Every structure is written in C-alpha cells, then in structure tokens.
Amino acid sequence: MQVTMTVNGTEHTREIEGRMLLVHFLRDVLGLTGTHWGCDTSNCGVCVVWLDGEPVKSCTVLAAMAGGHEVRTVEGLAEGAELDPIQEGFRQCHGLQCGFCTPGMLMTCRALLDRNPDPTEGEIREAISGQICRCTGYSSIVRSVQWTAAHEAAAAATKEEAVAP
C-alpha cells in the first residue's frame, strides 16, 4: 500500500507493507534511526515520536495510521547546528549515559515543556513514566528538564526586556 506522511516538515510517499509499524518506517524506510526500537510492546518508550504534535509510542502505531499526518522525530528537534534547549539541557546535566532511551526522553520532555514551561519534579517524573532508563536513575534526566525550563524562562525574560519600550 502507498502511504504519505510529513516527517520533520518533509512530505514522504512510499510503498509499504500494511503491517509495517511507524517505528520501522522511520528507521528502515526513511533512514531516520534517531528513533530507537526497544521493547516493541509500548513499555519502554524509546520509540516516542510526535504524531500531529502529540507524543506517541511508534512501536504500537502502524505506518498506515500515520498516513496524512505530521510526524516529528528527534532528528527534527535541532535547527541546523543549533540544539533544541532540551537537547542542550541533557548535555549540560548529563541526562544520558548510553543514550538508548534519549530520543524518546527528548521528545516527551520537549512536549512537556511546550505544555508546561515550569513543571514540578513530580510532573516531570509523571511525564517520563512509561519510559525506561537503566543508566541515570532518572535524577539527571529530571535535572536536565529543570535546567531547560529555567534556561527557557530566562531566555524569554531577556527577550521581553529587549522588546520593551
């Protein structure tokens, strides 16, 4: 079957098997291997991408179901060489070690901050529930999100000051 979807702003049309999962479409057909493939049963969360702006686990979504929709993957976070602040936060606070869970974590945490720019630790931990990290104990991930929230708040304040009369 033929499927057309927009991934990171670019429209792609491909002939695929109907049973193909979105995670495999992204990795094996489009070559976007930033999205990882882990448990295959929606438990580990390494495969989280955005579907029409909402984080979903791409191992339990068929590529066919994403047809006509917009997908954003971890490759779509940075703008050129400039990291998204959440990526910078993970870099600053050692939010990753082996990096396997990181793409999913980044997509979830970016979505969290877009909806809630100043989350509590509890809200951060709830947001990343259903996503497993075996390296960091989650503490440094939480710190990374907090760093990003503070960084973005400071950047917004600076921007407001700059435009004030």
Add this chain to the structure above:
Amino acid sequence: MDLHTVTEVISPARPGQWRPGDAWLGGGTALLGEPRPHVTRLLDLAAAGWPPITVRDDGVEIAATCTIAELADRLGRHPIVLQCCHAFLASFKIWNVATVGGNLCAALPAGPMISLSAALDGTCVLVGPDGGERRVPAAGFVTGEGTTVLRDGEFLRAIHLPSGPLGARTAYRRGSLHRHGRSAVLLIGRADPDGGMSLTVTAATRRPHVFRFLSPPSAAEVEAALETIPISGYVDDVHGRPVWRQHLTRHHARRIRAELAV
C-alpha cells in the same frame, strides 16, 4: 509488536468488509502489543473520523475511537471519568493513542473503560456487517476474560452514557498487588438522586457485575449481593488469587457503602 501475518490494512474500514482473520483496529495499543498470529487483515476504524464525544440531550455519546486523552480532556470534570482514565496506569503517550472502544473490546477484566461504562449504565452501540445497529447494556458487553457479545463482522461504534448517572455522586476503589500494578479489583458505587444506589464490581471478576439497590443498602444487603458471585467468577492470574480478590471486593464494597451513605 510486528504482526507478521498481517498482509493488508483497510483504512478507513466500513461495515461489511470483515471476513475471517480480520481484526478491527482502534488505537492499536492492545492489538499491536502481543502476538496475533490469526490476524491477516486490519480494518482501521480510527481513520473513520468519528467525533470523539457528542453531547446529546439525554447524555453523551463516546465514539469507540475516542482516545483516553480526549475522554479525560472532555469529560474529566466528572471525577469517576478521570479516575478510570488513571486506572489505565499508562503514560500520556498511551493515552494519546489508546481508545475507549479498544479497551472495551479487549475485554480484559482490568479494563477501566469497562468499569466506567458499566457503572454509569452505559449502552454499547454495535454495528453489524449490513450496517444495522443493535444496542446492548455496557454491563453485559463483556461476557468473560477476553470475550464479548460481538458477533463476527460486528464492531463497537459508540458508548452512550446517560446524563443522570454521569452526573451522579460516585465512590471509587481500586486495589492491586502493587501501587502501579494492574487492577486486581475495581469497584464503583453510584448514589442516584432518587435514593437508589448501584455497586459495580470489575477487575476482580471475569465479567462486570452490577448490583442495584432501590434505597441505600445495609451492610448485610451488600454482603448478600456479593455472595451471588461464585468464587469461580473471580479472576485467577498472576495479579491476584480469587480468594484475595473476593476479600478485597468485600472490603472495598463496605467502604463504598459507608462513603455513599454520608
């Protein structure tokens, strides 16, 4: 879970397309979560574009394809709705995809949408291969672990929740072996304005059991009602033994009766 035997996805699907080996596809979280070697085609209902929630004079109609996130967003002002959404113990990534209808049709004892729709006197709207509709009480939709009243080629179109029960005072109790474990028992009590009360037992039992009382029941009346559930009617799996589930059911039923009596 890659479904190796699936050769085709029909999207969007229509009544009458079903044939043996087909499975209706809602959000996919349950269907794609474990091997389904007998499934050869997927009939995608999620692409049908049904409005997730339709408010009517006599209540609300929840499309089978309404996601848990949409349900929580639109009807979360009713405490029991939000409590049942949280009973999924799923992250919001799952809420964004999993559907109300999918949870009902999976017919797992711990399915919280089963609890919700049974406790609120919901009615399931089923569509047959010829496009004709039939309606069954939500409390009777699930007949056992993994089984429903759905016939070959029939799909769940919507769940109607009447406005009275939806707005009634409710009491909710859930128990599991672990705080974040699968529900081993989920009870919902409902106090109606006419003085009646209902008690819905799910998760502990193989199918929902709804007990109705014309007036606030005594403890003995509740006990007597629960006695009608045979021990073989309780679920026996790694999430809890039948005797333990029966004990918790009685314990939570007593608490619910006391709470709603106030």
